[in-house]
Amino acid sequence: MLYRSIKTKISLSSLGVSVSSILIMLVIVLININQMIDGMSALYQEQSERTKTTIQENSEANIVKISKFYEDALVTKAINLLERDFLVLRGQFADNSIGWISNFLYNTYQLDGDLIHASFIAIQGDQPVVWYLINDRFPKGISLQRSSFDTGTKTLSGVSGSDNISIPYPTLQTILTSDGPRIKLLQQGNKEIEVYDVSTPIFDGDLSEFQDFKDNGEPIGFLHYQLTLKNMMASIESERKQAENAVNAQEEETQRLSERTQSLGDDLKIRSMMIVAGSGFIIIVLGLVTINLVTSAIIRPIVDLKDGAHRIAEGDYSTPLKATTNDEIGSLSRNFEFMRVQVKTFTDDLQGLVDARTQELKIALDDSREQRQKIAEIMEKIEQGILTFDQSFKIEPEYSGYLEKLFQLKEKEIVGQNVFDTLFANHQTSKDSWDQMKQSIQCSFKEEPLTWQINADHLIRDTRVVIDHEIKTFELDWTPIERDGLVERVMLSIRDLTEQKEMERRAKEADQENERMLRVISHYIQYDQKRTKQFLSQTIPRIEALDLFDDKRRVLRSLHTLKGDARVARFDDLAESIHRAESTLKAEDSAESTYNEMISSLKTLWLRDLNHYYKTIQLITSQDEKQDEQAKTILGAIDGVLTDLSDYVSKEGFWLESFSLSDEIITWKPAGLTMLTECIMHGLNNSVDHGYILAKKGDPHQPAGINLDVFTKRENDLIVIDIIDHGAGIDPKFAEHRAKSLGFVPNENETIFDVLFLDEVSSQTQATSRSGRGVGLAAVREIITELGGTASISSENGMTILRLKVPSDQLLTGRRQENQSAS
Known part of the structure; x- marks a missing residue:
């Protein structure tokens, strides 16, 4: 069975290879025949394309020659017509022979097949008069009386007999303004046929004298012809038809040759297939006979090898395998024999190996159970x-x-x-x-x-x-x-990490508390301690009262004053926080609930820090220390203001060149002096910013040295305080413009500059951390008004004066005469 099976497989494989080879050979032959047919067809097509290209090129060359011939001939004709008819018509025009000229143009038009338009136009006054016009529209010709030409529509209108006639005449304006004979190639309306538009002036003289005749107002006429190139176009069309017919004939010949080649190719394919099929049959028969003889010699060793392998598979390892050949089958037999010996030896030793491996697996299993137990204990604990x-x-x-x-x-x-x-x-x-x-x-x-x-x-x-x-x-x-x-x-x-995070939070809060305490102690030791405690005792109640104001502008004024006081007391962080709050509140356009919520939040934040500061001071100072309520001078009250101001102008690149203070050494009420100090602080900040710093940004020539004066005096029952700067001053036009835009009309006790006391009015478009928001002067007037006084502004010749008048009983406890100055 094995013998027949292998022999059959070899025979079938050989048969398949033979048939496949024959089919491949047949396919190659057919492919070569197709390539040959395609090559010949492509050659015919290439020759056809070259022939068509030659025909088309020759046709285009002939068209160019035809065009050149007709155009040159028509131009020559136009020149001859103009020269001839100028000599013929100038005498008749001089004799006013309208009828003769009309007959001449009629005959010329009828005899010359290239003419499609002829006209003679005389100039009378400033209007053209058509003596005669003949074309396709008027084949018998017409004359126009009372004619006129519309240069906009380029239309010639007139009366012929009893009819009113309008003739489109696009080239008439060009003809009438020409200074001699002209020849122009034009398109004939919307058609593709071109025409030569020719004209010449007609007058009783030589063409060289035309300009003199025209300038002297002598009678002038114009002869106008249009010569068509339709004969040229007809010849060109005929040439193109001939070329197209030749190309079509070439394509038909190419198609005939391609079909003939395809027919011959099909016959060749059939003959080739028959030859290949006959040859293949002979090859297959010879191959089968040869294979039958060869396989009989090969199969016998394989059968012997198969029988030996079958005995080994059944467990018989005692019978050896013999190799009878030295080829691949003999080598395979020897390998099988080696394998038989190895398997026999391994089988004899197998039981010992199984017992050893079983013991190894038992030890590994015990170790695995122990490790799993340890992992379980770790996971549990x-x-x-x-x-x-x-x-x-x-x-x-x-x-x-x-x-x-x-x-x-x-x-x-x-x-x-x-x-x-x-x-x-x-x-x-x-x-x-x-x-x-x-x-x-x-x-x-x-x-x-x-x-x-x-x-x-x-x-x-x-x-x-x-x-x-x-x-x-x-x-x-x-x-x-x-x-x-x-x-x-x-x-x-x-x-x-809950407990760890809580401990970290508490440690962080403790560090922050210690840091705040060290910062408070450092600040308290570094700056004026009495002024610091006074600032805290006055500022905390004012912040607590912030949300009592129902007017947003009053809140902004109060914040502006608090910011200045904080800066003077060297509470820079608080001053900066209030400055940001000012910007936010000024820009905020929200509901009342949102506004109140914002004020409450800011108030809580500031009071927390200030109360912490105050409590820290209480821990490091005597609890019974009382604020010094003794009388103070203006100079002592604004000392911190001057120090802060000097630092500020230095940072901005300026310097305090001079500061003069004239005080009658009045014994001031502490509360009144505090409010007056706030007014002076606002006034000096405005003077420095608006009179010098912001003014210099707009005018670099402004001086960098700052000169300020503060004068206090008593006039009857009033205390008068003047805050003066010698800077850029206030532009009256600006004040008038702002007053007009706000509807501010000064009363008999006010000036136009008093508009600056209104909320959000400033003389500068820029804002700094100190002024420019239109709040400072509004806060001054509010304080002075609470004291029952008045505030006014004047500016003239580079001097700006902020004048405050307050009843003396609001500020004084006594009086002594003395002047102080500082510079």
């Missing part, structure tokens, strides 16, 4: 929540016992549940970050570890979770578990 979950986020049964205590859950509430829905349902991390993390983990499953590393930045490392109404802080550690080089599961370690 470790104070971390450790679990693993699969691609569906379900928690697997192996997890640490601390996980149940951490989340106060039982085993059935954990195993098989979604890790995110079960443990982190009440997390306080943003939903977007949480969802992004879940997507990143999901995308990493069944992928290489590199994908996990790429998405690791999206993993949440710490979060807060609400458990039984208590907020817990957890640290999360995510670890991928691989199998066959791909991420199969994820291990999550959860560590409770």
Whole structure:
């Protein structure tokens, strides 16, 4: 059976190879025949294309020659017509022979087939008169009386007999303005046929005298012809027809040759197939006979090898295999014999090997059980929540016992549940970050570890979770578990950091408290201690009263004054905070509830810091120390203002060149002096900013030295305080413009400059941290008004004066005469 099977396979394989070879040969022959047919067809087509190209090129050359011939002939004719008819018609025109000229043009038009238009136009006054016109529209010719030409529509109108006639005449204007004979190639309307438009002036003289005749107003006429090139176009069309017929004939010949070649090719294919089929049959028969003889010699050793292998498969290892040949089959037989000997030897030793391997597996199993027991004990005792979950986020049964205590859950509430829905349902991390993390983990499953590393930045490392109404802080550690080089599961370690975070928070608050106390002590020691305590005792009640104002502008004025006082007392952080609040409140356009909420928030913030400062001072100073209520002078009261002002102008690149103070050494009431000091502070800040610093930005030639004066005196029952600067002054036009825009009309006791006391009115378009918001002077007037006084402004010859008048009983406790000055 094996003999017949192998022999049959070899025979069939040889037959298949033979048939395949014959078919391949047949395909190659057919392909070559097709290529030959295609090559000949392509050759015919190429020759046809070259012939057609030659025909077309010759046709185009003939068309060019025809065009040149007709154009030259028509130009020559036009020149001859103009020269001849000028000589013929100038005498008749001089004799006013309209009839003769009309007959001459009629005969010329009828005899010359190239003429499509002829006309003679005389100039009478400034209007053209058509003596005669003949064309396709008027084949018998017409004369127009009372004619006129519309240069806009380029239309010639007139009366012929009893009819009013309008003739489009686009070239008439060009003809009438020409200074001699002209020849112009034109398109005939919308047609593609071109015409030569020719004209010449007609007068009783030589053409060289035309300009003199025209300037002297002598009678002038114009002869106008249009010669068509339609004969040329007809010849060109005929030439193109002939070329097209020749190309068509060439294409038909090429098609006939291609069909003939295809027919011959088909006959050749049939003959080739018959030859190949006959040859193939002979080759197959000879091959089968040869194969039958060869296979009989090859199969016998294979049968012997098969029988030996069958005995080995049944367990008979005693009968050796003999190799009878030295070819591949003999080599295979020898290898089988070697294998028989090896298998026999291995079978004899197999039982001993099985016993040894069984003992090794038993020892390994014992070690594995011991390791699993240790891991279970660690998982039970470790104070971390450790679990693993699969691609569906379900928690697997192996997890640490601390996980149940951490989340106060039982085993059935954990195993098989979604890790995110079960443990982190009440997390306080943003939903977007949480969802992004879940997507990143999901995308990493069944992928290489590199994908996990790429998405690791999206993993949440710490979060807060609400458990039984208590907020817990957890640290999360995510670890991928691989199998066959791909991420199969994820291990999550959860560590409770709630107590640690709370201790860190308390330590941070203690550090902040210590830092604030050191900052307070440093500030208190560095600056005027009495002034600091006075600032705190006065400022805290004023901040507490902020939300009592129902007018936003009063709040802004109060904030502006508080900012100045804070700067003078060297509370720079508070001054900067108030400055930002001013900007926010000034720009805020919100509901009343939002505005009140903002004021309340700011008030709470500032009072917290100031009260903390005040309490700290109380801890380091005597509790019974009282504020010095003794009488003070203006110079002592504004000493801090001057120091702050000097520092400010130095930072801006200016210097305080001089400051003069004239005071009658009045014994001031402390409360009144405090309010007056605030007014002087606002006034000096405005003088420095608007008179010098902001003015120099608009005019670089302004001086950098600052000169200020403060004078106080008594006039009857009033105290008069003048705050003077010698800077840029106030532009009256600006004050008038602002007054007009705001509808401000000064009364008999006011000037146009008093508009600056209104809220949000400033003489500068820029704002600084000190002025420019239109608040400072409004705050001054409010303070002076509360004291029962008045405030006014004047500016003239580079001197600006802020004058304050206050009843003396509001400020004085006594009086003594003396002057002070500082520079």
